[in-house]
Amino acid sequence: GAGVSQTPSNKVTEKGKYVELRCDPISGHTALYWYRQSLGQGPEFLIYFQGTGAADDSGLPNDRFFAVRPEGSVSTLKIQRTERGDSAVYLCASSPNPSGNTIYFGEGSWLTVV
Amino acid sequence: GQNIDQPTEMTATEGAIVQINCTYQTSGFNGLFWYQQHAGEAPTFLSYNVLDGLEEKGRFSSFLSRSKGYSYLLLKELQMKDSASYLCAVSPSSGTYKYIFGTGTRLKVLA
Numbered sequence: 754g755a756g757v758s759q760t761p762s763n764k765v766t767e768k769g770k771y772v773e774l775r776c777d778p779i780s781g782h783t784a785l786y787w788y789r790q791s792l793g794q795g796p797e798f799l800i801y802f803q804g805t806g807a808a809d810d811s812g813l814p815n816d817r818f819f820a821v822r823p824e825g826s827v828s829t830l831k832i833q834r835t836e837r838g839d840s841a842v843y844l845c846a847s848s849p850n851p852s853g854n855t856i857y858f859g860e861g862s863w864l865t866v867v
Numbered sequence: 868g869q870n871i872d873q874p875t876e877m878t879a880t881e882g883a884i885v886q887i888n889c890t891y892q893t894s895g896f897n898g899l900f901w902y903q904q905h906a907g908e909a910p911t912f913l914s915y916n917v918l919d920g921l922e923e924k925g926r927f928s929s930f931l932s933r934s935k936g937y938s939y940l941l942l943k944e945l946q947m948k949d950s951a952s953y954l955c956a957v958s959p960s961s962g963t964y965k966y967i968f969g970t971g972t973r974l975k976v977l978a
Binding site for chain 1 (some may be wrong): 871900902907908909910911912915954956964965966967968969970971
């Protein structure tokens with residue numbers, strides 16, 4: 754597609770529920786990133802994929818968070834047993850390769866845990 | 868540790884010039900980025916500096932001093948649509964994927 758596409762744009766879920774957030778990167782981009790942005794803060798790195806593999810998942814806050822990219826294109830961020838502190842905007846970004854000068858962000862998935 | 872500092876808020880008048888400063892302390896340096904983010908929207912790329920000096924791009928310019936750990940974004944001929952948050956981000960290592968972002972500067976442009 755023309756840009757990075759993320760769904761859903763908004764998600765409200767109850768504490769303890771499971772959530773999946775989807776990212777469709779720019780066509781041809783091999784590198785994909787997930788960031789999390791809390792209100793009034795800058796984005797924080799979560800995980801980076803090069804192709805199908807997670808090259809760096811050091812930013813995932815705990816083992817409730819997991820992400821996959823099985824075919825090297827679309828990625829899904831999965832959050833188990835959601836907590837109120839997980840409420841944030843989850844931003845996906847992609848770039849043609851990991852050494853590029855910039856990454857291109859999607860509009861994010863706004864997650865609210867009540 | 869890794870730290871990036873920017874002012875929280877700034878206000879300026881339409882048609883004026885504003886300078887948004889960013890200081891950083893990171894374990895390494897492989898480039899500094901400025902992004903613009905309107906409320907509820909994705910960050911969009913504005914500029915990239917990896918060498919010292921000024922990069923000019925239309926109404927926006929960005930400056931970098933690596934020895935001082937300092938950058939600024941200069942916006943000229945301000946327009947109402949420039950009201951947004953401006954995010955400073957550093958790539959601490961090659962393979963520019965793991966950006967460290969500042970908290971952003973909310974700029975309000977007044978008529």
